[in-house]
Amino acid sequence: MSTILSIGVYLLESYAIYRLAIIRNLPNPIFAFIPFFQLFMLGQIGDSLKYLNPQVNSMFGNIPLSYALPLISIAQSLLRYPFSGIANLVLSFGTLLVYYLIFSFYVPRWCVLFTAISCLPTIVLALSILSVIPVFGAFFGMAEIVLGLASILTPVVGPLLILYSIRGRRW
Template sequence: MFHIGGSFLTSLLALGVYLLQSYAIYRLAVVRGLPNPFFAFIPFFQLFMLGQIGDSMKHLNRRVYDVFASVPLAYALPIVSVAAVLLRYPFSTLADLLVSVGTLVVYYLVFYFYARKQCVLFTVIAGLPTIVSILAILSLMPLIGGAFIYAAGILAVAAVVTPVVGPLLILYSIRGYRMYR
């Protein structure tokens, strides 16, 4: 009975995190004046919208533009995400990390534009899911895994809690902004 209740609770939390992420991306797309912001609520197109937001903002930061000028984030994020599902173990993990890094770049651009004073702090805090996934990967390695094996409980809790942080910080950063004209 506990297993069924735990699965239901986990599914409910995952749905809540997904809806929060979708709403944050939707609000940001509306503020940026991007077409079809409702795509943020469609699972595959959520990364497309996040990439569109990044593409609309990457020219605002010279360092990011120098690195990602030729990368269309709107297409790269969903394609790499699909590749992560189709590839086997080591490559799927690398593809997941690429999606996480791309998401962090978009978060950095959002915070750089809307909350410049807290830009680095917010990006580091929003990067907690990536840090958790890196620690989870390290815990699977035979040589290094012993050092991280005790963190399994912390990683399990952090994996549920940390994805909420980025969208909440985005919503906090764009508070008071209306549609971009």
């Protein structure tokens, strides 16, 4: 059952990135459906939007998100426990940065709210990492079932908000 949900979440996220790549007129939007290149496409979307936001551009203008996100994903799979968790958090924050850029461009009125709602998978990830640490395990260990279900369902939030943000836009 969780495999079917994960595939559904992946297809929804891929479709949201694909649709946004078409709207942004980026090359090869079909890459959004290929697992490794999905992060590349998300980074390209972020790169095309970060120059329109002066605050983000001043902080992250020199970082090519289209290459950084896939490389962090590779590092996450190659590193061992404490570093793979940190790499996963960095990847989550990079994805959140791109979501912020998308929402600030397409729905500036609801940008902060949509970004905060899209934070749910990162919060669930941080809580699951904290539940493994022995000091915090007693506090967060009880919520293991909730965290397991939330880790499957919360990634739907970001792509749904992206699709809501770009509704009515022409291909």
